[in-house]
Amino acid sequence: MASNQRYSALQWAVFALLVSVGLVAAKMVAFFLTGSSAILSDALESLVNIVTSGFALFAVWLSAQPRDREHPYGHGKIEYLSAGIEGILVIVAGIVIMAVSGWRILNPPELHSLGLGAALTLISAVISGAVGAYLMKVGRVLESPSLEADGVHLRSDAVTSLGATLGVFLVFITDIVVIDAIVAGLLAIWLLWEGFGVVRRAVGGILDEASPDLLNEIAEVLEEVREEGWTAPHHAKVHRLGQTIHIDLHMVFPRYWTIEETHEASVIMERAIRRRFGAKAELMVHMEACRPQGCASCDMSECPLRESEFSGRDAWTGERIALSVRHK
Ligand SMILES: [Zn+2]
Ligand SMILES: [Zn+2]
Ligand SMILES: [Zn+2]
Ligand SMILES: [Zn+2]
Structure with a gap:
């Protein structure tokens, strides 16, 4: 070519x-x-x-x-x-x-x-x-x-x-x-x-019409780089900007993490998004502090505040990251 x-x-x-x-x-x-x-x-x-x-x-x-x-x-x-x-x-x-x-x-x-x-x-x-x-x-x-x-x-x-x-x-x-x-x-x-x-x-x-395929692709990218302590992604919204996209996403982190640690997590996710959707793509992560209700699905291995047993990670799908609440 x-x-x-x-x-x-x-x-x-x-x-x-x-x-x-x-x-x-x-x-x-x-x-x-x-x-x-x-x-x-x-x-x-x-x-x-x-x-x-x-x-x-x-x-x-x-x-x-x-x-x-x-x-x-x-x-x-x-x-x-x-x-x-x-x-x-x-x-x-x-x-x-x-x-x-x-x-x-x-x-x-x-x-x-x-x-x-x-x-x-x-x-x-x-x-x-x-x-x-x-x-x-x-x-x-x-x-x-x-x-x-x-x-x-x-x-x-x-x-x-x-x-x-x-x-x-x-x-x-x-x-x-x-x-x-x-x-x-x-x-x-x-x-x-x-x-x-x-x-x-x-x-x-x-009108930034929601695209289930695009949300699934985003969820897949995030799942690939997912690390311990990142839980309950929700409220994903995608602005379509011609040849690129801007994504807004809420993500829950252990509430004792420093801003530096949670910011580092968001940078890892944004890099992954750019690898998939191009250098101009943006991911804006809104960081939330975990609550006891989330412990069962949180894989943080040495959590000083854990209130219930870890029972398994939730699968990150397009539907999951578009939920309007943390937990169904
Ligand atoms: Zn201009
Ligand atoms: Zn939220
Ligand atoms: Zn930053
Ligand atoms: Zn925890």
């Missing part, structure tokens, strides 16, 4: 943008030649793509800027705003195409140069499919979620283009013009579906 790394994620993103511009130009030409609404819907979706790729470029750059006095949690959330706008634009494109194809089912227009139109959209489909798949690979190697998303989008564009090609080709061989508008309507439904999915994920990121 060395050849991929000669160029940065930003350079690849610019390349993706240029490819999208070329594709829209080709599809617009195909639309003006044929008058096909299936091709129009394909072109509109690619146009939305260009606008959003441009904003995504800005978001990737801003999101990578380090935290500052005005933005103590960094700038990662901008990526969710970028994704949200993208989703809304895709939905708007879907609604417009819906209306156009509805009108055209009732008033079928005349279509021209269908063979040429089908050829142009087929070529676009092949190009966006190939470039999209390659960008997904590069995005994974360079660990850039935005670039990977660009690739996914281009590849799904190929699906729309194939749909448009099929519609135009069917009209070409059957001469039933209404097929074109019906195919456009189907493409619009696909766009609405895609757009709602993107908006939903963006809202999830903005």
Whole structure:
């Protein structure tokens, strides 16, 4: 993969943008030649793509800027705003195409140069499919979620283009013009579906929607470095910050430990979190002093204050660390 790394994620993103511009130009030409609404819907979706790729470029750059006095949690959330706008634009494109194809089912227009139109959209489909798949690979190697998303989008564009090609080709061989508008309507439904999915994920990121998988992964990391005397992790909350995360967690320690000892424990946990989630990830541990109710599940071997026998450590799972109380 060395050849991929000669160029940065930003350079690849610019390349993706240029490819999208070329594709829209080709599809617009195909639309003006044929008058096909299936091709129009394909072109509109690619146009939305260009606008959003441009904003995504800005978001990737801003999101990578380090935290500052005005933005103590960094700038990662901008990526969710970028994704949200993208989703809304895709939905708007879907609604417009819906209306156009509805009108055209009732008033079928005349279509021209269908063979040429089908050829142009087929070529676009092949190009966006190939470039999209390659960008997904590069995005994974360079660990850039935005670039990977660009690739996914281009590849799904190929699906729309194939749909448009099929519609135009069917009209070409059957001469039933209404097929074109019906195919456009189907493409619009696909766009609405895609757009709602993107908006939903963006809202999830903005509202810090809890992710059971992420909580389980965090619990697993903590369990790996767990030491004697660390008990009852609870109240875990995860802020999602684009490419990184901020975790708040309550943890109970023996009440006779010094601040130095408990702080050392929190540093060990934060290092483990950074090894798993990247150098920018943060873990904020709220330290609590143990109470006698916790003795049964506390493995402190030489505890001067123990009031009941140790009966076994509790397993640290995503569910456990998200509890709103120390003990169930
Ligand atoms: Zn700032
Ligand atoms: Zn607590
Ligand atoms: Zn500290
Ligand atoms: Zn104890």
